Structures are given as C-alpha cells and as structure tokens.
Amino acid sequence: xxxxxxxxxxxxxxxxxxxxxxxxxxxxxxxxxxxxxxxxxxxxxxxxxxxxxxxxxxxxxxxxxxxxxxxxxxxxxxxxxxxxxxxxxxxxxxxxxxxxxxxxxxxxxxxxxxxxxxxxxxxxxxxxxxxxxxxxxxxxxxxxxxxxxxxxxxxxxxxxxxxxxxxxxxxxxxxxxxxxxxxxxxxxxxxxxxxxxxxxxxxxxxxxxxxxxxxxxxxxxxxxxxxxxxxxxxxxxxxxxxx
Ligand code: ZN
Numbered sequence: 001x002x003x004x005x006x007x008x009x010x011x012x013x014x015x016x017x018x019x020x021x022x023x024x025x026x027x028x029x030x031x032x033x034x035x036x037x038x039x040x041x042x043x044x045x046x047x048x049x050x051x052x053x054x055x056x057x058x059x060x061x062x063x064x065x066x067x068x069x070x071x072x073x074x075x076x077x078x079x080x081x082x083x084x085x086x087x088x089x090x091x092x093x094x095x096x097x098x099x100x101x102x103x104x105x106x107x108x109x110x111x112x113x114x115x116x117x118x119x120x121x122x123x124x125x126x127x128x129x130x131x132x133x134x135x136x137x138x139x140x141x142x143x144x145x146x147x148x149x150x151x152x153x154x155x156x157x158x159x160x161x162x163x164x165x166x167x168x169x170x171x172x173x174x175x176x177x178x179x180x181x182x183x184x185x186x187x188x189x190x191x192x193x194x195x196x197x198x199x200x201x202x203x204x205x206x207x208x209x210x211x212x213x214x215x216x217x218x219x220x221x222x223x224x225x226x227x228x229x230x231x232x233x234x235x236x237x238x239x240x241x242x243x
Contacts, residue, residue: 011041035061
C-alpha cells in the first residue's frame with residue numbers, strides 16, 4: 001500500500017491542481033490531507049472542493065479552524081490575519097461547517113498523523129529542530145508520525161539503540177526496523193524551504209520507503225490572483241521565493 005500525504009495548500013489552486021496531476025500518475029492507494037486547506041491564497045472554496053474530492057481523510061490545520069470561526073487568529077501575524085478575514089468573507093457556509101468538523105489527528109497503517117504535534121494538537125506547536133523532535137517522539141507510540149505546519153520538508157529520525165535524534169532533508173528514505181520517524185512532507189501551496197515548487201510525500205508501507213516529490217506549477221497565476229483579491233502583495237511575493 002502506498003499513501004500520499006499532502007498539506008498546507010492554503011487556497012493555492014494552481015499548486016493543488018499540479019499536485020493532483022502528479023498524484024494521478026503516482027496513483028497512490030490513499031491520499032491523506034494534513035491540514036490548512038485555506039488562508040493566504042485566493043481560491044479557498046475551490047481548494048476545499050478539490051481536496052474533498054481526492055482525499056480519503058483530512059484533518060484540520062490552524063488556518064482551517066480560524067477561517068471556520070472556531071479558533072481565534074489573534075496569534076497570527078497581520079498578513080495572515082487579514083488573509084483569514086478575507087477567506088472567511090469568501091467561504092460558503094457549508095465549507096465553514098466542513099472545516100469546523102475536521103478532526104485534529106488520524107491513524108493509518110503504522111503511522112499517526114497530525115498538523116502540529118500529537119499530544120496537544122490544538123496548541124499548533126511547530127517541530128523545527130531536533131530538540132523539538134526529541135520531545136515529540138515521547139508523545140506517540142507508532143513508528144511514524146506525519147506532520148505539517150512548518151511548510152518545511154524534513155525528516156527526524158530516532159535511532160533504535162541510543163534514542164538519539166537526527167534530521168535529514170528527505171528526498172528518499174529507507175525506513176529501518178526499530179527506528180522511528182517524524183516526517184514533514186512540506187507544503188503544496190506555500191513552500192518555505194527556498195524551493196518554490198509544490199511539495200508532497202508518498203509513504204510506501206509495503207516497501208518501507210518514503211519519497212518526497214516536488215512539482216512545478218504556474219505560480220504567476222497564483223500570485224496574480226492574490227493581488228487581484230486585494231490580499232497582501234507579500235503573500236504573492238513569497239510564493240516566488242519559497243519563503
Ligand atoms: Zn500552514
């Protein structure tokens with residue numbers, strides 16, 4: 001069985017459409033969405049519809065909850081907050097209710113998945129460093145945990161004997177028996193690792209392999225739509241630099 005993990009689409013329909021095309025050639029058995037369908041980008045309703053039509057399961061991100069009106073975007077930076085307010089004004093009522101109904105974590109095969117961290121997903125904590133990851137390995141018992149939220153593709157690997165934790169920029173990983181993994185497949189709609197291409201991952205449960213996939217998309221269209229919607233030009237600019 002092969003499972004695709006996609007996350008952090010953030011209303012970027014151009015990136016999501018390119019990833020959907022890539023997914024049809026990859027043909028995974030399951031597609032799991034790891035949160036943040038909306039916020040930042042100019043096509044929130046269209047992205048929700050497309051994700052619902054392709055994903056076998058979806059969990060909530062902080063922007064989904066905020067756009068649904070069930071979480072306060074107080075802690076968001078001014079651009080993110082303005083984007084949430086704009087998104088709220090655009091979303092249909094059924095889409096708001098759908099976003100509000102999404103769970104905060106899920107399980108498939110030997111993997112847990114969550115937008116932030118497993119123990120208190122509602123706190124929306126980030127896993128940036130090996131020190132963060134070291135703590136988070138104590139929060140779940142599965143061999144793997146797939147996460148999102150930082151928009152940065154990375155894998156944290158916990159060694160079997162010593163329990164030491166290392167990070168790796170993953171293009172491909174062979175998963176080893178007894179080792180444990182926290183894997184972030186990056187962001188479809190707003191990558192922040194300096195590579196503007198859309199990012200997602202495929203976990204091959206049978207072969208015990210993980211692969212990161214990058215997909216080029218027409219990002220000038222996405223940028224143009226952000227500007228035309230009256231959202232911050234910074235949100236358009238960052239797509240071009242992947243930050
Ligand atoms: Zn996000």
